Amino acid sequence: MFRVNNFDKLLDKATSNLRLEPDWPTILQICDLIRQNDCSPKYAVAAVKKKLYSQNPHQAMFALLTLESIVKNCGSGVHDEVASKAFCEMLKDLVKSTQHENLRSKILELIQAWAFAFRNSPKYRAVQDTVTILKAESFKFPPLKESDAMFSADTAPEWADGEVCHRCRVAFSLMVRRHHCRACGQVFCQQCSSKTSTLPKFGIEKEVRVCDACYDKVSRPPSS
Numbered sequence: 001m002f003r004v005n006n007f008d009k010l011l012d013k014a015t016s017n018l019r020l021e022p023d024w025p026t027i028l029q030i031c032d033l034i035r036q037n038d039c040s041p042k043y044a045v046a047a048v049k050k051k052l053y054s055q056n057p058h059q060a061m062f063a064l065l066t067l068e069s070i071v072k073n074c075g076s077g078v079h080d081e082v083a084s085k086a087f088c089e090m091l092k093d094l095v096k097s098t099q100h101e102n103l104r105s106k107i108l109e110l111i112q113a114w115a116f117a118f119r120n121s122p123k124y125r126a127v128q129d130t131v132t133i134l135k136a137e138s139f140k141f142p143p144l145k146e147s148d149a150m151f152s153a154d155t156a157p158e159w160a161d162g163e164v165c166h167r168c169r170v171a172f173s174l175m176v177r178r179h180h181c182r183a184c185g186q187v188f189c190q191q192c193s194s195k196t197s198t199l200p201k202f203g204i205e206k207e208v209r210v211c212d213a214c215y216d217k218v219s220r221p222p223s224s
């Protein structure tokens with residue numbers, strides 16, 4: 001649980017109401033924790049959501065900026081959370097209930113950017129539906145900056161399910177434990193995923209478990 005507390009500490013720091021300016025280094029550290037699977041997207045989004053309700057408008061705004069960054073940098077695990085019906089409903093209610101015009105316009109900006117970014121993903125249509133509803137209720141959206149809807153594509157793949165090792169096909173059991181390769185997301189036995197590597201392309205700076213095939217790929221000298 002230490003790692004999760006580490007996340008909580010960073011989030012408290014990034015949303016401290018003692019600050020007047022955003023703490024971008026801490027916000028980026030929060031993104032790294034999620035990208036490295038040190039904190040689950042579900043836990044992270046739920047924790048940021050709580051800060052959106054702070055009575056202190058600075059704290060709520062810093063939470064929105066943190067939310068914006070993790071959506072941009074942490075990939076589909078976070079998108080699944082923020083594009084859920086419940087989360088969109090929560091944002092719609094906040095747009096209607098907040099007393100602070102800057103919070104309202106920041107939320108409208110985010111929902112609009114996400115709707116554009118997810119425009120080809122039917123499973124995220126709750127975001128577009130929310131834009132449609134708020135427009136029908138005469139909320140004014142800021143001009144869309146397409147750059148706001150550019151999300152980093154280079155995040156580690158989601159972990160696959162599987163009852164057998166993706167490489168040697170051995171069946172998992174109490175004795176044959178299941179593991180995941182952080183580079184390809186596939187499921188492996190210990191023998192086929194006994195090596196570790198950093199994965200800088202995914203923003204993973206620490207050694208994480210990778211399968212033999214991915215190990216060969218990432219440790220091959222760049223010349224070949």
Ligand SMILES: O=P(O)(O)O[C@@H]1[C@H](O)[C@H](OP(=O)(O)O)[C@@H](O)[C@H](O)[C@H]1O
Nearest residue numbers: 159177178179180181182187193209
């Ligand atoms: O050991 P378990 O209780 O079975 O849990 C497994 C470990 O958490 C593995 O982590 P690892 O890949 O870092 O080993 C993970 O990849 C598996 O999906 C989990 O089932």
Ligand SMILES: [Zn+2]
Nearest residue numbers: 165168189192
């Ligand atoms: Zn295997």
Ligand SMILES: [Zn+2]
Nearest residue numbers: 181184211214
């Ligand atoms: Zn792999």
